[in-house]
Structures are given as C-alpha cells and as structure tokens.
Amino acid sequence: MEPILIVDDEKDNLEALRRLLRNDYDVTLETSPFEALKRVQQQEFSVIVSDQRMPEMTGVELLEKVKQISPATTRILLTGYSDMDAVVGAINRGQIYQYVGKPWDPDDFKITLRQAAESYQLKREVEQKNRALSKSNEELKAALESLRVLDRAKARFLSLVSHELNTPLTVLTSFVQLLKDNKSSFPKDIQKAVSSLDSATGRFSQIIEEVLLYTKLESERSLSTEAFDLDEETRALAKELAKEFNAKKLSVALKAPSPAIIHCDREKMRQALERLFLNTIAFAPEGDKVRIHIEDKGKFYSFSISRGGPPLSEEAFVSLTSGSQNNLHHHKDLGLSLAICRFIVEIHGGTTELSDSGTAIILKLSKT
Known part of the structure; x- marks a missing residue:
C-alpha cells in the first residue's frame, strides 16, 4: 500500500x-x-x-x-x-x-486522495524515464566519441600506410619507365610483361591517391563555395581524360544547357566528377559511347553519365559508393572512385543514384 x-x-x-x-x-x-x-x-x-x-x-x-x-x-x-x-x-x-x-465528504475525499497518489506515481515514472533517457544519452555520446576516435585513428593509419607505400612505388615507377623506354629492344613476351607491370603500377598509384584523398575528405569537411559551370567543367574534364578515353576507344556525347551553374567547392566537385568519369571508363566496353546528360530540374541539376556493357547491380553500387569491396570480385576493382564521388556530392547536399537500367549513374546537384 x-x-x-x-x-x-x-x-x-x-x-x-x-x-x-x-x-x-x-x-x-x-x-x-x-x-x-x-x-x-x-x-x-x-x-x-x-x-x-x-x-x-x-x-x-x-x-x-x-x-x-x-x-x-x-x-x-x-x-x-x-x-x-x-x-x-x-x-x-x-x-x-x-x-x-x-x-x-468521505467519498469525494477518497477520490481526491486517489488522484493525488496517481499524480505522485506519474511524477516518479517521469523522473525514472528521464534518468534512463539521460543515461542513454550519455552512453550514446560516449559511444559516438569512441567511434570518432576510432575513425580518426583509421584515417591516420591509412594516411601513414599510403605515404609509406609511396616511397617504394616511386622507385618502382622509375624502373618501369626505364623498361618502357627500352621496351622495343626486348622480346615480345617481355614487352607484354612490361606493359602489364606499367598498368599495375599505375593502378597501385591510383589506389594510394584515392585512399589519401578519401581520408582527407573525411577529416576536412569545410567547403569554399563559388560558381561552377557543369557544362564547361565537364567538357574540360573530358579533354583532360582524353588519354584514358582513347585507350579504350571511347567516344563522349554531351548534352547540357549552357551555362549550367551550381555553387560548390570547385576543387572537390572536380574531384567527384573525375572519379565518376574514371568509374565509367573502367566499366565501359571498348569502343563504347559514353553519354553525359545534364538537365535543369529547377532547384537542382541532374547529371547523368551512362555507358554500355553489363549493368551494375544495386548491391554492387551500394558497396562501391560506401567504399566496401565485399562480394565484388566479379566486378572490376574500382577502389574508392565512386565512394569519393558520393561523399563529395553528399557534403554538398546532393545524392548519387543508380539508374533502373544499371548502366547510368545520376548525380542530383543542388544549385545553391
């Protein structure tokens, strides 16, 4: 009682x-x-x-x-x-x-007393729930801080490893270049091996570059905003990556309003688009046509880049854009290209999506 x-x-x-x-x-x-x-x-x-x-x-x-x-x-x-x-x-x-x-009145008094006792119990329940909520909040804050510490440690570790790998890679690249300069004097099987070695060192260099960039983006989220013409910058990037496009005999078709202005961090947005282009080049079959379509959707621009070849599954897309390579051995190893692209787009308030066909990636980029 x-x-x-x-x-x-x-x-x-x-x-x-x-x-x-x-x-x-x-x-x-x-x-x-x-x-x-x-x-x-x-x-x-x-x-x-x-x-x-x-x-x-x-x-x-x-x-x-x-x-x-x-x-x-x-x-x-x-x-x-x-x-x-x-x-x-x-x-x-x-x-x-x-x-x-x-x-x-006895009956009225008993009713009043019962209501008073219920009021006390209600206050006690609220106090208990508030204490439990406060404890949960403190535990959540502690867990979040632990995750931040681990995330910073991971970033430092990846950065350190990447920097350490750069030194032997530089030496290796120099030797590969030396072999390339004298490739014509080697037998055909050695020439083929030199080409494979050159391709592998280039890929290794790209992976290190992407790891360093990704860790830098995660630790430095500040943005400097300026006008960015999607049409102009896309054409410029296509020219800069002409060697990569030509290596697979890819043509580029661009349809875009001019100008197509958004306000963003210019350096970061160029990095996002460059990674998106490299991803498309990697997946496109030789001799394919890469189609880029920029559309004005009012408050944002839709930036779509499509190619031929096998479609990308939603599962693979999610793994690639999150930086996870689990169960993707049957796909081309694209490192962190799409993860970097998605990260940059999201810190600008945009989204990265896969088309229903699985052959196009669509960026929704806010104008402001």
Whole structure:
C-alpha cells in the first residue's frame, strides 16, 4: 500500500481519516507539524494531507517546507472557507496539489486522495524515464566519441600506410619507365610483361591517391563555395581524360544547357566528377559511347553519365559508393572512385543514384 502522512492537531480528525483510509493506504498520523517534518526527512510519502489551522505552524507553511524536503510528494490542504486567501496564495506558488474544504465528504475525499497518489506515481515514472533517457544519452555520446576516435585513428593509419607505400612505388615507377623506354629492344613476351607491370603500377598509384584523398575528405569537411559551370567543367574534364578515353576507344556525347551553374567547392566537385568519369571508363566496353546528360530540374541539376556493357547491380553500387569491396570480385576493382564521388556530392547536399537500367549513374546537384 502507498504510504501517506496526515497532519492535524485534533486527534479525533486523525482517527476519522485513519478509519476511512486504512484499507487502501499505509497511513501515518501526526499531531505536530515539527514531528511531521522529521517523518518526511526519514521516509518518502506519496501524499501528505495537512490541516491549515494548527497552533505550531499553518498547513501552508508546513507544506512549503515539505516541498523543499520531498518535491515529488503530492500535498493536500484541509481548510475552512475563512482561510481561502492563504489557500489561493499557496496554490499559486505551487505549494499544494489541491485543497479540500471542511467539512469534507468521505467519498469525494477518497477520490481526491486517489488522484493525488496517481499524480505522485506519474511524477516518479517521469523522473525514472528521464534518468534512463539521460543515461542513454550519455552512453550514446560516449559511444559516438569512441567511434570518432576510432575513425580518426583509421584515417591516420591509412594516411601513414599510403605515404609509406609511396616511397617504394616511386622507385618502382622509375624502373618501369626505364623498361618502357627500352621496351622495343626486348622480346615480345617481355614487352607484354612490361606493359602489364606499367598498368599495375599505375593502378597501385591510383589506389594510394584515392585512399589519401578519401581520408582527407573525411577529416576536412569545410567547403569554399563559388560558381561552377557543369557544362564547361565537364567538357574540360573530358579533354583532360582524353588519354584514358582513347585507350579504350571511347567516344563522349554531351548534352547540357549552357551555362549550367551550381555553387560548390570547385576543387572537390572536380574531384567527384573525375572519379565518376574514371568509374565509367573502367566499366565501359571498348569502343563504347559514353553519354553525359545534364538537365535543369529547377532547384537542382541532374547529371547523368551512362555507358554500355553489363549493368551494375544495386548491391554492387551500394558497396562501391560506401567504399566496401565485399562480394565484388566479379566486378572490376574500382577502389574508392565512386565512394569519393558520393561523399563529395553528399557534403554538398546532393545524392548519387543508380539508374533502373544499371548502366547510368545520376548525380542530383543542388544549385545553391
């Protein structure tokens, strides 16, 4: 049973209330307000009922002190109509939950007391849930900070490894170049091996470059915004990557409004488009036509780049754009190209999508 405390200097009133409530509550009686305060310090009560007129202390004064000791306890005042000014003042100050006028009706009083006890339980439940929520928030903050620490450690590790690999790669590249310069003097099988070695070192160099770029992007998310003409920059990139396109005998068809202005970090957006181009070149079959279509969609531009060849599955697309290469051994190894592209597009508020056909990648780029 819920514990309640009743305070009244008249014992007859206390006994009457005990008889009324003893079957429903654990009732404690006190005739002295000072003794009642001692009780409150020793035990928490769901409800405290106090008479207003007592010789040692008024009920309002007692309940004000009770609130300081046990704020959650619901407080009820018993009073006659002549004390209404004090009652209204106490209610306005939030010292009492409700007052009951004398003479009180037994049924009405029991209803009031039940509501007061329920109010106490509700406050306690809210407090418990708030504490649990606060604890969960602290645990979440701690977990998030741990993830940030691990992420920074991962970035430092990848950067260190990539830098360390650059030194032997530079030496290897120099030797490969030396072999290429004298390739014509070698037998055909050696010439073929030199070409394969050249291709492998180039791929290795690209992977290191992408790892360094990806870790840099993750750690430095600041953007410097300026006007960027998608039509002009796309044409310029296509010329810069002419060697890569020509190596696979790829042609490029561009359809775009001119100008097609967005506002973005120019260097980062060029990196995103370059990675997207390299991805398309890797997947396109030899002799294919790469189609680029830029459309004005009002608040954003749709940048679509498509090619022929086998479609990319949604699963593979998600893995490639997240930087994960799991279960992609049957696809061309594209390193972090699409992951870098998606990351840059997203920090600009855009999206990266795969077309229904699986042969086109679509960037939605905000104009602002």
